[in-house]
Structure formats: C-alpha cells, structure tokens
Amino acid sequence: VVTHYSLVTGPYSRGFHLITDEVLNVVDSWPASGMLQVFIQHTSAGLTINENADHTVRHDFALFFDALAPEYKEGLLHDMEGPDDMPAHIKSTLSGVMVSIPIIAHKPALGTWQGIYLCEYRNKAPRRHLIISIIH
Amino acid sequence: VVTHYSLVTGPYSRGFHLITDEVLNVVDSWPASGMLQVFIQHTSAGLTINENADHTVRHDFALFFDALAPEYKEGLLHDMEGPDDMPAHIKSTLSGVMVSIPIIAHKPALGTWQGIYLCEYRNKAPRRHLIISIIH
Amino acid sequence: VVTHYSLVTGPYSRGFHLITDEVLNVVDSWPASGMLQVFIQHTSAGLTINENADHTVRHDFALFFDALAPEYKEGLLHDMEGPDDMPAHIKSTLSGVMVSIPIIAHKPALGTWQGIYLCEYRNKAPRRHLIISIIH
Numbered sequence: 001v002v003t004h005y006s007l008v009t010g011p012y013s014r015g016f017h018l019i020t021d022e023v024l025n026v027v028d029s030w031p032a033s034g035m036l037q038v039f040i041q042h043t044s045a046g047l048t049i050n051e052n053a054d055h056t057v058r059h060d061f062a063l064f065f066d067a068l069a070p071e072y073k074e075g076l077l078h079d080m081e082g083p084d085d086m087p088a089h090i091k092s093t094l095s096g097v098m099v100s101i102p103i104i105a106h107k108p109a110l111g112t113w114q115g116i117y118l119c120e121y122r123n124k125a126p127r128r129h130l131i132i133s134i135i136h
Numbered sequence: 137v138v139t140h141y142s143l144v145t146g147p148y149s150r151g152f153h154l155i156t157d158e159v160l161n162v163v164d165s166w167p168a169s170g171m172l173q174v175f176i177q178h179t180s181a182g183l184t185i186n187e188n189a190d191h192t193v194r195h196d197f198a199l200f201f202d203a204l205a206p207e208y209k210e211g212l213l214h215d216m217e218g219p220d221d222m223p224a225h226i227k228s229t230l231s232g233v234m235v236s237i238p239i240i241a242h243k244p245a246l247g248t249w250q251g252i253y254l255c256e257y258r259n260k261a262p263r264r265h266l267i268i269s270i271i272h
Numbered sequence: 273v274v275t276h277y278s279l280v281t282g283p284y285s286r287g288f289h290l291i292t293d294e295v296l297n298v299v300d301s302w303p304a305s306g307m308l309q310v311f312i313q314h315t316s317a318g319l320t321i322n323e324n325a326d327h328t329v330r331h332d333f334a335l336f337f338d339a340l341a342p343e344y345k346e347g348l349l350h351d352m353e354g355p356d357d358m359p360a361h362i363k364s365t366l367s368g369v370m371v372s373i374p375i376i377a378h379k380p381a382l383g384t385w386q387g388i389y390l391c392e393y394r395n396k397a398p399r400r401h402l403i404i405s406i407i408h
Contacts, residue, residue, distance in 0.1 A: 002170045002272060004238055004245075034274045035309065035405060037171065039238055041247030043187045048365045051315045056349035057361055063347050064362045068204065068340065075199050077192035089193055090200045093184040097250075098236055100370055102276055102311055102403045109276075109403055111313030114369075131238045131245055133171060135271060135407060136274060138306045138408060140374055140381075173307065175374055177383030179323045204340065211335050213328035225329055226336045229320040233386075234372055267374045267381055269307060271407060 003029075007130040012120040014084070016050075016058040020115040024108065026132055034103040034136030041129045044088035044122050046095035052115030065091050065121075088121030095119050103134070139165075143266040148256040150220075152186075152194040156251040160244065162268055170239040170272030177265045180224035180258050182231035188251025197253075201227050224257030231255050239270070275301075279402040284392040286356075288322075288330040292387040296380065298404055306375040306408030313401045316360035316394050318367035324387030337363050337393075360393035367391050375406070 005026045009019065023038055040047050051057040069087040078086045099116060102109045118128065141162045145155065159174055176183050187193040205223040214222045235252060238245045254264065277298045281291065295310055312319050323329040341362040343355040350358045371388060374381045390400065 002167075002239070004169060004240055033276060035407060037236060037238070039236070039245070041245065041250060043185070043247070043249050049315070049369050050361055050365055054350055054352075057358065060348050060350045060358050061362065061365070064341060064345070064358075067345070069200060073200070073203070076196050078190055078196050080190075086193065086196050086200075089186055090197065093186055093197070093231055095365055096232060096368060097185050100236065100309060100311070100372065102309070102405045103274070104276055104403070109311070109313065111315070111401065113315050114313060129247065131240070133238045135171060138375070140305060140376055173372060173374070175372070175381070177381065177386060179321070179383070179385050205336060209336070209339070212332050214326055214332045216326075222329065222332050222336075225323055226333065229322055229333070229367055232368060233321050236372065265383065267376070269374045271307060 001136055003134045005132040007132055008127050010127045011125045012118060014120055014123050016061045017118045018052060018115045019118045023116055023132055027134060030106040031103060031134065031136035032106055034134055035100060036103050036108050037098060037100045037133040038116060039098045039131045043092055044085060045128055046092045046097055046119035047099050048095040048117045048119060049099050049114050050117055051113050053113060084123045091121045137272055139270045141268040143268055144263050146263045147261045148254060150256050150259050152197045153254045154188060154251045155254045156188065159252050159268055163270060166242040167239060167270065167272035168242055170270055171236060172239050172244050173234060173236045173269040174252060175234045175267045179228055180221060181264055182228045182233055182255040183235050184231040184253045184255060185235050185250050186253055187249050189249060220259045227257045273408055275406045277404040279404055280399050282399045283397045284390060286392055286395050288333045289390045290324060290387045291390045295388055295404055299406060302378040303375060303406065303408035304378055306406055307372060308375050308380050309370060309372045309405040310388060311370045311403045315364055316357060317400055318364045318369055318391040319371050320367040320389045320391060321371050321386050322389055323385050325385060356395045363393045
C-alpha cells in the first residue's frame with residue numbers, strides 16, 4: 001500500500017536548505033514498518049541527505065557544487081533561461097531528485113546527523129512541488 | 137505487491153537519451169497509487185531524471201560529464217577496455233542506476249519538465265537491460 | 273509489507289569496498305518478487321552500485337572522487353573535524369546513501385558486473401550502520 005502527500009514549499013534562495021521537519025510534518029500517520037520516499041518534481045532543484053547540524057556544511061556545499069558545475073562553461077548551448085539554468089540541471093542530476101528512508105518503529109530511521117536537504121540551484125526560484133510517499 | 141517488467145533497448149550512441157515513453161509503454165497496468173522504479177543492470181551506463189524538452193540540455197550534459205570525469209586522467213589503472221571505460225563507471229555512479237517515481241491516479245507523477253534519461257557512457261555500447269518495477 | 277534488517281560493519285579504510293555478500297547474507301528470507309533497499313545512516317560515507325570484478329576500478333574511484341571534491345579548497349568553512357570531513361560530505365551526496373534493487377525469483381536482480389559498494393570517505397572511520405529493507 002502506498003500513500004502520497006503533497007508539499008509545496010519555498011521559494012528558497014539559491015543554496016542548500018534543511019527541510020526535514022517540513023517533510024515529516026505533512027505525514028499524518030506513520031506505519032510501524034515501511035519506507036518513506038520524497039520526490040521533487042523539478043529539474044533545476046534537487047534532494048539529498050546530509051549533515052543536519054552545522055550550517056557551514058550547507059555553505060560549503062554551495063561552494064563545491066558551483067565549482068563542479070560552473071556557469072559560462074565554454075561550449076554550452078542551453079542558456080535561454082540564464083547562465084544558472086544549465087548548471088542547475090547538472091547539479092539536479094548529481095544530487096538526485098529523490099531520497100528514500102526506512103521507517104522503523106513508526107518513524108524515519110535517519111542517522112543521528114542526517115537531515116533532508118532541498119537543493120535550490122536557481123538564482124530566482126519559484127515555489128517547489130514535492131511528493132512524499134509512504135510504502136507499507 | 138511488486139510487479140516487474142523487462143526492457144531491452146538500444147544500442148544508443150554515447151550521450152544522454154530521453155526514454156520516458158519507452159519505459160512507460162512496457163507497463164500494461166497502472167495501479168491507482170504506487171511507486172515506479174526503473175533500474176539499469178549495467179556499470180557503464182546510468183539513469184537520471186532531467187529536462188524533457190530542449191535537446192541542447194542533453195548536449196550540455198555530455199559536455200559537463202566529460203569534463204567531470206575526463207579520460208586519460210593520470211594515475212588511472214583500469215584501462216583494459218579502453219579510455220572511455222573507467223570514466224563510464226564514474227559517471228554511472230554520479231548519475232546513478234535507478235530512478236523512482238510516485239504513481240498517482242494511475243500514472244507516474246513526473247513534473248511538467250521531467251523525463252527519464254538513459255545515460256550511455258560508452259563509445260560503442262551494447263543493448264542495455266532495464267527492469268521496471270511497480271510497487272503498489 | 274516491509275521487513276528491515278540491521279548491518280553494522282567495518283571500520284573500513286578510506287576507499288571503495290565491495291559489500292554485496294555482507295549485505296545479502298543478513299537477509300534470511302527472500303520473497304519471490306520485491307525490492308531490496310540498502311541505506312547507510314551516515315553523512316561521510318555512501319553507497320553505490322558499480323563494477324564487481326577488477327579491484328583497479330575501486331582504486332580509480334578513489335582517485336576520481338578525491339579530484340572531484342579536493343581537500344583544502346579555498347573558501348571552505350567546515351574544517352573542525354579535519355580536512356577530509358567536508359569533502360566526505362560532498363562525496364556522500366555525489367554517490368548517495370542508498371541503493372535499491374529489484375528482487376526477482378527470490379534474489380536481487382543485479383547485472384552480471386554489478387556489486388554494492390560501501391564508499392568510506394573518512395581517513396579514520398568508525399563502524400558504519402546500514403539498514404537493509406525488503407519490500408514485497
């Protein structure tokens with residue numbers, strides 16, 4: 001059995017944002033055992049799981065990702081929507097657009113230091129649509 | 137309940153290819169609510185979800201990925217199968233080999249601009265084997 | 273129905289390690305049809321699926337990933353736990369922390385050359401906690 005919830009959130013500034021609580025709060029009933037999946041319906045944003053405590057980690061993520069997929073790279077053809085658009089698509093594939101977490105004893109079995117990130121890769125982003133699914 | 141379908145496709149040229157229709161067409165019955173997972177059984181190809189409209193996006197993906205994992209990098213040991221082989225393994229891990237999409241109202245809840253890419257990382261690829269799974 | 277198993281393993285040395293057998297051995301009952309998911313509860317290690325035969329592939333993975341997310345990058349703020357910590361977080365997001373594999377005919381439908389890697393990104397790692405989930 002799979003149950004879905006909708007979450008519309010943001011707009012967020014360009015960067016990496018902890019949305020664990022936002023995601024978990026939309027689920028009104030947790031099975032004893034199951035899987036939680038979060039999916040973002042966009043191609044210039046992403047989802048990942050990473051460190052939930054020190055905000056400098058999110059700062060450094062932006063630094064690294066901007067270096068991995070730089071703007072104004074020679075040879076790029078897709079620039080209609082601005083120089084941040086194509087790098088945003090690349091970053092979305094590098095981080096992925098979904099995370100999946102076991103549910104044990106009625107809650108998501110995240111590690112102590114794990115949180116869910118919304119990765120906003122556009123300079124001027126719209127609100128983002130996510131689907132949260134519970135498999136049990 | 138999990139139902140699997142098999143898809144053997146290609147060979148595709150090196151690059152990024154939209155296979156959304158190919159994938160969806162093998163599923164002969166969609167549950168009202170569920171999850172769709174696509175898995176590629178290879179280590180030098182990948183799957184990802186990204187922009188489904190402008191073909192220049194797929195061109196630029198190839199450009200970016202070739203720069204991220206260049207051939208003839210100093211120190212590489214694994215070159216028996218040619219200089220494109222080890223970068224293909226790296227790219228496969230960077231994009232991943234599976235995508236998972238919610239099924240809502242009898243169809244995959246992809247965003248407006250999302251499509252499924254088969255990422256072919258080899259110069260001269262064989263046909264590729266995929267498994268399409270429906271969880272409901 | 274989702275059944276979970278726990279696997280505590282390592283410590284592993286920094287690098288990429290094949291753990292397919294370790295993972296499969298904790299599952300004591302395989303459904304005829306289902307999904308296997310493996311999740312690592314850490315932010316400085318990862319999981320991926322890649323080549324299971326030639327050990328030089330794992331050597332070259334380390335080489336590539338160290339170049340993708342180098343230590344001592346200018347502008348990094350998060351260095352309290354040492355210079356390998358922030359690159360470890362980045363690599364964890366690049367590889368991901370979960371893999372999901374179809375189960376067909378009572379076994380995981382990995383391709384001939386596919387194995388499960390534990391990616392250890394820290395210089396001096398603790399034991400790592402994994403959750404193995406069977407959906408059927």
